[in-house]
Amino acid sequence: MLPHSLRQTIHYLHQSGKSNHEIARSLKISRNTIKKILEQGVDIPATERKVRNEKIELNFLRELFTRCRGNAVRIKEILKEENDIDIGYTTLKYAIQRAGLRAPLKRVGEYCFDPGHEMQHDTSPHWVLLENKKIKVQCASLVLGYSRKLFMQYYPCFTRFEAKTFLKTSIEFMGGSCKRCIIDNTSVILYAGSGFNAVVSPEMLTFARMYGFEFMAHRVNDPDRKE
Numbered sequence: 001m002l003p004h005s006l007r008q009t010i011h012y013l014h015q016s017g018k019s020n021h022e023i024a025r026s027l028k029i030s031r032n033t034i035k036k037i038l039e040q041g042v043d044i045p046a047t048e049r050k051v052r053n054e055k056i057e058l059n060f061l062r063e064l065f066t067r068c069r070g071n072a073v074r075i076k077e078i079l080k081e082e083n084d085i086d087i088g089y090t091t092l093k094y095a096i097q098r099a100g101l102r103a104p105l106k107r108v109g110e111y112c113f114d115p116g117h118e119m120q121h122d123t124s125p126h127w128v129l130l131e132n133k134k135i136k137v138q139c140a141s142l143v144l145g146y147s148r149k150l151f152m153q154y155y156p157c158f159t160r161f162e163a164k165t166f167l168k169t170s171i172e173f174m175g176g177s178c179k180r181c182i183i184d185n186t187s188v189i190l191y192a193g194s195g196f197n198a199v200v201s202p203e204m205l206t207f208a209r210m211y212g213f214e215f216m217a218h219r220v221n222d223p224d225r226k227e
Helices: 004-015 020-027 031-040 058-067 072-083 089-098 160-174 202-210
Strands: 118-130 133-144 150-155 180-183 190-192 214-217
Touching: 004 020, 004 031, 020 031, 058 072, 058 089, 072 089, 133 160, 150 160, 160 202, 202 214
Parallel strands: 118 180, 180 214
Antiparallel strands: 118 133, 133 150
């Protein structure tokens, strides 16, 4: 089963005018597979979304989901540590959705750009449990377009200092940056305005130029642009 990111790449190359032979040669995939994926569409067919590890019973999965408060990463860790079950994160995510424990995310739009052109940075408040006490922290993340890699860190607060520290560390983790970084309309990075009229603060503008990218804020009330 080919991952969604690769299926997306195949459709993008096809829409760009590439022949099946050219796509197959560049991605090292058979032309029959290319033809099949173009006929099926970008989304993985439901018939291929099968849990590969039948050892996970439904009731046990529900118990773990409640125990881990819906955190799939923690569920994966417990399955490995306590039950010696090694299951892929994507496979586990589909198992959770099929069990009705979490609704699948709906596609909200489609954006076409080349691999290596866009990365997305986001921050959101999270409540974490530390020493039996709930503490509100800021979760910062960075993901590259056409990639499954995600870098994430927690901070007690998130100012421009933390933003630069996080972006530097995440870019080093990814092995480089994309040309454009999509952000929300946060004053941590912006000096004034919003959306396409946003003005990036001089401090963050200089920082971005050092790493070869530029910030771009999504339109107001359009946070799904970053999904």
